[in-house]
Each structure stands twice: as structure tokens, then as C-alpha cells.
Amino acid sequence: MNEGVDEAGWDVEPGDEIEPVVQAVGHLLKVCREGAGMRPAEFGELMGYGEDMVRKMERGQRIPRPEFLDRADTVLKAQGHLRAFMEDMRKARYPKKVRELAEMEERAIEVLLYRNHNIHGLLQTPEYAKALFETHQPALTADVVERETAARMSRKAIFERDPAPTLGFVQEQVTLERPIGGRMVLRRQLEHLLEVAQLRNVTFQVMPTEREDHAGMQGLIDVMKFGDGTAIGRSDGAFNGRPVSSHRDLQILELRYGMIRAQALTPKESLAFVEQVLGRL
Incomplete structure (x- = not known):
């Protein structure tokens, strides 16, 4: 499993105004995963990450990379709902x-x-x-x-x-x-x-x-x-x-x-x- 922070994204800075947006994306990720009938561990394996990393992103504690959302949209058949937030997450990952x-x-x-x-x-x-x-x-x-x-x-x-x-x-x-x-x-x-x-x-x-x-x-x-x-x-x-x-x-x-x-x-x-x-x- 690839647990590297370089690939998955970055932690949300406490109190950052972008935090609600990251949390919303995490919630959407969880909804899409559950809609696809996948457990966190199963989804993480398909994406190349551990279950802990997946749960962290779904809780809005980790900012997913745009590339991650792009691939997740395909894996979960999210019909572009996850891809729609790629630009927001691109900006959110910067301090x-x-x-x-x-x-x-x-x-x-x-x-x-x-x-x-x-x-x-x-x-x-x-x-x-x-x-x-x-x-x-x-x-x-x-x-x-x-x-x-x-x-x-x-x-x-x-x-x-x-x-x-x-x-x-x-x-x-x-x-x-x-x-x-x-x-x-x-x-x-x-x-x-x-x-x-x-x-x-x-x-x-x-x-x-x-x-x-x-x-x-x-x-x-x-x-x-x-x-x-x-x-x-x-x-x-x-x-x-x-x-x-x-x-x-x-x-x-x-x-x-x-x-x-x-x-x-x-x-x-x-x-x-x-x-x-x-x-x-």
C-alpha cells in the first residue's frame, strides 16, 4: 500500500476556512464509496492506499489530490461528481x-x-x-x-x-x-x-x-x-x-x-x- 503523503494529499490546517469544503468533499467521497458497495479497505486497495488514509480523507482531515479525485471518480463510477471538486482541492492543498x-x-x-x-x-x-x-x-x-x-x-x-x-x-x-x-x-x-x-x-x-x-x-x-x-x-x-x-x-x-x-x-x-x-x- 502507498501510504506516502506525497501521493495522497495533505492534512488540513486547523481553523483554515477551507476546512468545511474539504469535509464536504470527504463526505461525498464516503457517499460515493458506499454507493458503490465498497468498504474502506477495499476501496483503499483499489486506489493504492491504506484504510486509515481513506477514512482520514472521508473525515475531511486530509486534502485529496486532484489526481486522486479523478481516479476515484472512475473507480466509484461517480459520474463526475468527485471530479467537479478537483480545482477546489488543487487550491485547498496550498498553505x-x-x-x-x-x-x-x-x-x-x-x-x-x-x-x-x-x-x-x-x-x-x-x-x-x-x-x-x-x-x-x-x-x-x-x-x-x-x-x-x-x-x-x-x-x-x-x-x-x-x-x-x-x-x-x-x-x-x-x-x-x-x-x-x-x-x-x-x-x-x-x-x-x-x-x-x-x-x-x-x-x-x-x-x-x-x-x-x-x-x-x-x-x-x-x-x-x-x-x-x-x-x-x-x-x-x-x-x-x-x-x-x-x-x-x-x-x-x-x-x-x-x-x-x-x-x-x-x-x-x-x-x-x-x-x-x-x-x-
Whole structure:
């Protein structure tokens, strides 16, 4: 029996607002199984899982993968009732904080981002993201690494939106040179970055390490602006790292971000720098 958490799904986070939906899907799974005249152990054997895992999903304590529901729909002859929840479970399997961030990114019309420790998540390849999560201390479990990596990759849907939002990235030079995951992972990461940086709605700049005047010494900056005129932003070194939305606080972050962009290499110079780094790998 395959009891691997990688294949079955993930536990529901206590108190998560998605919990009622997962419970409803679990109840439907149980109804379909019983309607097919199968015991939990028998169904689990057909699906490749143990009885305990099946019961956990039916109780709504485990988020089934979309692929699991797809196969279960066929096995139980559910006529598409289980498949109807595949997209809901795809979203549910990501951590709450990631779902909330993705929801804001879906609404944003302009996003301003500055990173100084690693390449921004929206620019990361799966291999780079996985390697980055594997550097966490205390070490994350393989299940958590997979879940976080998948969640981060799901946010790349922002590049497929129409109309496309305006995206501005500024990266510290060191983030493009540190070989997270090894030289080949970094090479593929930089090649991907060059592709994204040439999109018409994307502006990418590099902050040189040698820059003496540096407005970004207080840490990362995120600013998202929405179509209704509202915005939200945060920075490690401002407002105790808390998200802010008042006009006055956002002005401070935008002023700092504007200075960072002015001090960074131009977009053309930045692409040339990335190509130079690639040439040394």
C-alpha cells in the first residue's frame, strides 16, 4: 500500500476556512464509496492506499489530490461528481498564507518587488524553489518542501493574466550569484529569469553590490496596487514588518522603492549582467 503523503494529499490546517469544503468533499467521497458497495479497505486497495488514509480523507482531515479525485471518480463510477471538486482541492492543498497572497496577486494591476536574500518567488524555477526550501532550519519534511514548492509554482499564473499586470523586480546582485541548489540549478534559474525579464509587462533590474548609496538596506519591499485604487505593502525594515495600506505608509515604501530603482542598473544593463553571470557558470 502507498501510504506516502506525497501521493495522497495533505492534512488540513486547523481553523483554515477551507476546512468545511474539504469535509464536504470527504463526505461525498464516503457517499460515493458506499454507493458503490465498497468498504474502506477495499476501496483503499483499489486506489493504492491504506484504510486509515481513506477514512482520514472521508473525515475531511486530509486534502485529496486532484489526481486522486479523478481516479476515484472512475473507480466509484461517480459520474463526475468527485471530479467537479478537483480545482477546489488543487487550491485547498496550498498553505493558507499562499492562497491569500495568490488572491491578492490575481487582483493586482501593478506589483513592485525588491529582494536582497534570494530570487523572488514569482521568478523562481521549481528546482530553485525546492532547493531554497531545503535550506530551511530546522529542516522541513519532504512533504512540506513539496507542498510549498507546488504552492509557489501555482502563483506563476500571474504571468498568464489578461490584461497583464505591471511587474517590477529589483534583485540584489548576490541573489543572482549564490548557487542555491548547485551550478546547474542556478544556470537554469538565470536562463528562466532572462525569458521572464523580456516580457513586455515586466521590468527587471539588478542592484550592484558595489553601490555605496543604497536605499534598500532595510530589507525586502512588496507593494501591490489594485484596480479600485487601494494598495497594500510591506517591508522587513518598516512598520515592524507588518502589511500596511494607509496612503502615508505606502508613500514611504514607494519612495524607498523608487530610490532603489534609480540606484540599480537599467533594465538593459541588468540583462547584460545576468548574461555575464551565466557565462561564468
